[in-house]
Amino acid sequence: MNLKRDFNTMTWVLIPLAIAINIAIGQIVYSLKIPVVVAYLDSIGTVLVGVLAGPWAGALTGLLSNLIWGLTGLNVTYAPFAAVAAVIGLLAGLFAEAGWFQKLWKVIVGGLITGLVAAVISAPIAAYVFGGVTGGGTDILVAAFRQMGLDVLGASMAQGVASDPLDKAITFFIVWLIVRALPGRFLARFPRAENVQ
Amino acid sequence: MPDQVSLYAPGNSGLHHLHPLTKLSLAGFALLAGLTLPGRWGTYLLVALFVLPLAAWGGLAGRLGNAVWRIVLPFAVSVFVIQGLFWTGGTPVLQLGPLSVKAEGISFAIASTGRILTVVTAFLLLILSTRPDALMIALTERGLPPTITYIVLATIQIVPRFQARAQTIMDAQQSRGLRLEGSLIQRGRALIPLVVPLVLGSIVDVEQRAMALEARGFSRPGPKTSYLQLVDSQWQSILRAALIVLSVLAVVGRLALLIIP
Amino acid sequence: MIELENVNYRYPASQQPALADITLQIKAGEFVAVVGANGAGKSTLLYALAGFVPHFYGGDFDGRLRVLGHDVAADGPASVVGQVGLVFQDPFNQISGARFTVREEIAFGLENLNVARAQMDERIDRALALAGLEGLGDRSPFALSGGQQQRLALASIVVMEPELLVLDEPTSQLDPVGTRQVFEALDRLTGERGTTIVIAEHKLEWVAAFADRVVVLDDGRIVEDAPPDQALVADETTRPGLGQTRYTRAGRLARQRGLIPADRPLPVTLSQAIEYFS
Numbered sequence: 001m002n003l004k005r006d007f008n009t010m011t012w013v014l015i016p017l018a019i020a021i022n023i024a025i026g027q028i029v030y031s032l033k034i035p036v037v038v039a040y041l042d043s044i045g046t047v048l049v050g051v052l053a054g055p056w057a058g059a060l061t062g063l064l065s066n067l068i069w070g071l072t073g074l075n076v077t078y079a080p081f082a083a084v085a086a087v088i089g090l091l092a093g094l095f096a097e098a099g100w101f102q103k104l105w106k107v108i109v110g111g112l113i114t115g116l117v118a119a120v121i122s123a124p125i126a127a128y129v130f131g132g133v134t135g136g137g138t139d140i141l142v143a144a145f146r147q148m149g150l151d152v153l154g155a156s157m158a159q160g161v162a163s164d165p166l167d168k169a170i171t172f173f174i175v176w177l178i179v180r181a182l183p184g185r186f187l188a189r190f191p192r193a194e195n196v197q
Numbered sequence: 198m199p200d201q202v203s204l205y206a207p208g209n210s211g212l213h214h215l216h217p218l219t220k221l222s223l224a225g226f227a228l229l230a231g232l233t234l235p236g237r238w239g240t241y242l243l244v245a246l247f248v249l250p251l252a253a254w255g256g257l258a259g260r261l262g263n264a265v266w267r268i269v270l271p272f273a274v275s276v277f278v279i280q281g282l283f284w285t286g287g288t289p290v291l292q293l294g295p296l297s298v299k300a301e302g303i304s305f306a307i308a309s310t311g312r313i314l315t316v317v318t319a320f321l322l323l324i325l326s327t328r329p330d331a332l333m334i335a336l337t338e339r340g341l342p343p344t345i346t347y348i349v350l351a352t353i354q355i356v357p358r359f360q361a362r363a364q365t366i367m368d369a370q371q372s373r374g375l376r377l378e379g380s381l382i383q384r385g386r387a388l389i390p391l392v393v394p395l396v397l398g399s400i401v402d403v404e405q406r407a408m409a410l411e412a413r414g415f416s417r418p419g420p421k422t423s424y425l426q427l428v429d430s431q432w433q434s435i436l437r438a439a440l441i442v443l444s445v446l447a448v449v450g451r452l453a454l455l456i457i458p
Numbered sequence: 459m460i461e462l463e464n465v466n467y468r469y470p471a472s473q474q475p476a477l478a479d480i481t482l483q484i485k486a487g488e489f490v491a492v493v494g495a496n497g498a499g500k501s502t503l504l505y506a507l508a509g510f511v512p513h514f515y516g517g518d519f520d521g522r523l524r525v526l527g528h529d530v531a532a533d534g535p536a537s538v539v540g541q542v543g544l545v546f547q548d549p550f551n552q553i554s555g556a557r558f559t560v561r562e563e564i565a566f567g568l569e570n571l572n573v574a575r576a577q578m579d580e581r582i583d584r585a586l587a588l589a590g591l592e593g594l595g596d597r598s599p600f601a602l603s604g605g606q607q608q609r610l611a612l613a614s615i616v617v618m619e620p621e622l623l624v625l626d627e628p629t630s631q632l633d634p635v636g637t638r639q640v641f642e643a644l645d646r647l648t649g650e651r652g653t654t655i656v657i658a659e660h661k662l663e664w665v666a667a668f669a670d671r672v673v674v675l676d677d678g679r680i681v682e683d684a685p686p687d688q689a690l691v692a693d694e695t696t697r698p699g700l701g702q703t704r705y706t707r708a709g710r711l712a713r714q715r716g717l718i719p720a721d722r723p724l725p726v727t728l729s730q731a732i733e734y735f736s
Contacts, residue, residue, distance in 0.1 A: 023356050
């Protein structure tokens with residue numbers, strides 16, 4: 001693992017763009033009124049950096065993305081989940097390193113696994129800081145799980161597991177489409193071009 | 198289009214003139230103290246007696262109140278309703294048809310809302326009173342790599358442009374017949390012609406931007422100077438140290454309470 | 459100042475060489491224009507001078523290249539930061555985005571060069587003056603017009619006081635007023651500071667008016683290296699895609715129609731055209 005190689009100037013320029021992608025697409029998804037049960041799509045940029053520049057660049061993107069979401073006031077409630085976003089970027093980079101972005105079915109599975117891990121890590125944060133609710137549509141799920149007898153943490157985790165894997169699978173899929181559409185000579189400029197070729 | 202996306206509300210108050218790290222320490226302390234205080238009402242007291250007066254000092258109490266209302270209300274409603282009504286095995290105190298409001302649920306909701314309130318107000322106190330670039334410079338002076346500063350500041354200036362570009366693409370695709378209503382599947386498929394051009398169109402810029410940065414010494418090793426200068430003072434330095442100590446004590450104290458039965 | 463000897467370069471995954479057997483010397487203080495059809499290798503040559511080819515792009519490079527004594531092909535752009543400045547066409551991509559005012563944006567390069575704070579204001583003022591941006595110092599870079607942004611990009615490089623300034627079609631997105639402002643700024647640079655300028659351009663009238671020397675590229679080779687009067691009078695058959703200044707075109711037309719004797723040298727600039735047609 002060569003950190004210096006992963007963090008060249010192309011990576012440093014890519015990261016702000018990736019975070020802006022996260023934010024802009026998150027807004028589009030919201031305005032399209034896609035129920036949050038299906039997709040947030042707030043990590044496309046993070047996953048993209050993980051694929052193109054490696055796990056640590058992906059992790060940094062996720063971390064800063066959520067902190068910036070908080071710092072700019074666009075969505076302060078994202079800030080406590082910065083570590084989760086970092087893990088998403090990290091996993092995306094690791095899957096890419098393992099060649100999982102070269103076959104579609106592996107892309108989907110990678111996304112599902114990443115979503116699962118994200119849900120499990122988010123649950124304690126959501127439970128402790130936010131009382132186990134999201135303030136949005138998925139709280140219906142939380143209510144249902146609570147009614148079934150799950151405790152606060154359990155219901156939070158169940159809500160996450162019901163929605164996150166699909167969101168991340170779609171995210172991984174979209175990133176796969178994007179990197180396949182990039183010209184090879186351009187991809188070659190990124191530290192982890194081999195992940196996609 | 199705004200030049201940057203930030204909630205910074207300029208002002209001339211004492212709070213505004215504090216060194217960014219002092220404000221960061223104040224917010225950080227409020228955050229940690231809020232999250233580690235035992236009991237349900239500690240957080241509310243902290244917000245009322247510590248965060249609000251600071252905000253008022255900065256002339257920001259109104260803005261803070263508005264933002265808090267907007268952000269915290271959905272959570273508060275959700276947590277009271279869901280944890281109040283669906284608390285497993287709780288003591289009912291009020292019957293609402295087939296459902297009942299449980300005392301433990303309400304108690305939990307009060308504590309929860311207090312914590313959300315603390316996190317949000319602490320963050321808002323910081324970002325309303327601090328220029329983003331001032332904060333980043335302060336952190337860079339203390340060792341944060343300038344590359345991170347670049348990322349944060351470039352992002353907040355790029356986001357408005359990006360959102361405008363996204364809107365343009367949405368309008369263009371709609372005029373080409375892309376339908377944005379309809380079933381979930383239809384709306385989901387509508388995403389691809391929006392998302393992919395947005396990303397591809399901006400990625401091609403990366404190469405030139407990287408070269409432009411290189412040409413200006415971005416990755417030159419060694420120390421860097423700063424054009425913007427920050428004003429600090431002795432008492433702020435002492436205050437920051439005290440806040441850090443208090444924060445550590447709060448966390449340690451709370452952990453101790455958890456471990457010691 | 460600049461020496462190329464038998465330089466060949468091919469981009470990765472490319473069959474054709476982008477630069478073929480380039481031999482060229484440029485002395486300090488010269489104002490050299492690089493012209494040619496699209497794809498002739500202008501940008502590649504410029505990137506090589508700034509150290510980005512092959513360092514940034516990969517590919518196969520051979521031959522001798524020395525810029526200000528540095529082997530930039532081997533050492534990359536880092537070896538000449540602050541000594542060689544590079545300006546591109548798209549102003550938006552050259553604004554770092556990490557600074558909130560024009561002054562701070564210009565200061566970015568100085569910060570990276572570890573220039574003392576006390577020296578910054580004066581240098582920034584001079585850069586603002588040179589680029590014609592006085593009074594705009596406190597504006598946001600994003601509140602400027604396209605032409606102003608391009609001049610900001612120029613100022614941000616010029617403040618670093620490079621000995622060599624390399625520009626890749628810096629006026630292509632600008633209107634005539636913006637173009638004139640850029641060329642006048644470059645003229646001030648050579649005049650006041652003796653900066654060497656190498657500029658790739660399509661706008662031949664400006665090249666003719668400001669350049670000391672024109673290097674014509676075709677398919678990666680140098681096909682002409684001469685003052686504008688000589689280099690720019692070639693016609694379409696010998697130099698397809700190069701184009702000609704409107705004065706040359708008019709002069710050629712007049713010559714073909716027998717209105718002007720064939721032995722009178724074709725004009726390249728306005729003042730020459732005035733003489734030609736009188």
